[in-house]
Amino acid sequence: AEFARHYWLPPEGQHPPWLGARALRLIRFRLKIAVEIEELVDLAEGEGRLMPEDLANPGVMASVRARWQRFVWLDDLARMSDVLFRGPIDARHADEMDLRLAQAWRILRFQIPNLVDFAAATQSFRISAVKMAMMLETGRPLEAAAFDAQFQLPDARTLSCLLSLRCDKDDPEELLELYRLVCSKLQGTSCSHCHEAFHEGSSCGIFDGDTFTIPVTVPKIFVPPCGHAIHTTCLGREIIPGNSECRGHCRQCRVANAWTGIDVDPMVNAFCLLFGPYVDKRTQEMCEANELSITAIKSIAEICTNFSLELAGLVSASSAWLLLLKRHDFAEPHMVNLVGEEVLRYLTLPEGEDMEVPTLVPALPCEVMSNEFLPEVPDSGEEQLLSPGDLPPESESSFGDEEEPNSHDCHDPSAVMLNQLVEGCGGGDRSMCGLLPMPE
Numbered sequence: 001a002e003f004a005r006h007y008w009l010p011p012e013g014q015h016p017p018w019l020g021a022r023a024l025r026l027i028r029f030r031l032k033i034a035v036e037i038e039e040l041v042d043l044a045e046g047e048g049r050l051m052p053e054d055l056a057n058p059g060v061m062a063s064v065r066a067r068w069q070r071f072v073w074l075d076d077l078a079r080m081s082d083v084l085f086r087g088p089i090d091a092r093h094a095d096e097m098d099l100r101l102a103q104a105w106r107i108l109r110f111q112i113p114n115l116v117d118f119a120a121a122t123q124s125f126r127i128s129a130v131k132m133a134m135m136l137e138t139g140r141p142l143e144a145a146a147f148d149a150q151f152q153l154p155d156a157r158t159l160s161c162l163l164s165l166r167c168d169k170d171d172p173e174e175l176l177e178l179y180r181l182v183c184s185k186l187q188g189t190s191c192s193h194c195h196e197a198f199h200e201g202s203s204c205g206i207f208d209g210d211t212f213t214i215p216v217t218v219p220k221i222f223v224p225p226c227g228h229a230i231h232t233t234c235l236g237r238e239i240i241p242g243n244s245e246c247r248g249h250c251r252q253c254r255v256a257n258a259w260t261g262i263d264v265d266p267m268v269n270a271f272c273l274l275f276g277p278y279v280d281k282r283t284q285e286m287c288e289a290n291e292l293s294i295t296a297i298k299s300i301a302e303i304c305t306n307f308s309l310e311l312a313g314l315v316s317a318s319s320a321w322l323l324l325l326k327r328h329d330f331a332e333p334h335m336v337n338l339v340g341e342e343v344l345r346y347l348t349l350p351e352g353e354d355m356e357v358p359t360l361v362p363a364l365p366c367e368v369m370s371n372e373f374l375p376e377v378p379d380s381g382e383e384q385l386l387s388p389g390d391l392p393p394e395s396e397s398s399f400g401d402e403e404e405p406n407s408h409d410c411h412d413p414s415a416v417m418l419n420q421l422v423e424g425c426g427g428g429d430r431s432m433c434g435l436l437p438m439p440e
Helices: 002-007 020-047 058-085 091-111 115-125 129-138 142-146 156-164 172-185 232-239 261-289 294-310 317-327 333-347 414-421
Strands: none
Touching (some): 020 058, 058 261, 129 172, 156 261, 261 294, 261 317, 261 333, 294 317, 294 333, 317 333
């Protein structure tokens, strides 16, 4: 109720809703939540990490679980409170809130012995983004007519932000209803990239009939503060190298996208879903060829750079790569680590300096000789070094002649690349096949 009351606070004079006295009241409300969260974790920090005897004590665990549940509830509330501003948030306040929430979680995380137990104990205390959106939609106070005569609030931006914060607690049918509500708010508008209308049957939308086509953790549309929405897959098209027009700006009105902290995590999830399969495919090609492709490495680095530019630096290009490395399940993780070193090196190269990569890929762990094939080393006081001649012939590792570069390394038309990006998403709710045009 207090959350909704702050959402419906009227703007001050001619100020937009994110400035003036209204913004100060919202900041005080958010800081109050942060203080309560910090008081909870201070108690946890004082108790230290839970020991086995604590886990076996029902009284202790009841108190600990109650603290966990309160923390999760307040943390969800604090993160959802971004939508209260109904526009941009003061950067200093946004950074302060993000830092305090992150620090509080690090302290509490030290006490949690098992994240599975933590999730099970707190799941029912998560705040449903769907129910919060519906509360704002149906709980409109009478005095709101004084500043919202057209009944536009909550707008598509507010609802899409709440959709970005949905969790496993949210029912799929309710998510579908909320998505329909977002589309109704966008009625008469179209995607700023593909110019298709927004509806649940759209080829770039959230559902294929009644089946989810993208995981629940990835929003299906993003709505910047300017209100010109874009499909998630269309945002992926704009990140592809070569599509550099108006980077970081709305393609329709040319205004800066002005994404906020509430957009970052869902956009990172979308980035990992869209581009993880592409990185996987290119690294497997390099693994089969036993060589690193500088063209592929530069392409991956440029994708990360473009993503950072689209978010106006909220996530750096290097961080984008590290998050992709952490969140995507790669088929050749050791090769991806090798490629990642070159990607990070390329991202930090001084401007104008060209990049050189090793011609041959170093031996993967599965190719390294085990100790049983090594000759016995005399046990002496001095360290013994093996020369190549000391190794048995069958243990010597060699690579074949250099192969012709893959045709994709020579040219990457955007349509070909984009279909490569989603090729690995087939099956189950990760399928995005059919959403993208095939190259001519």
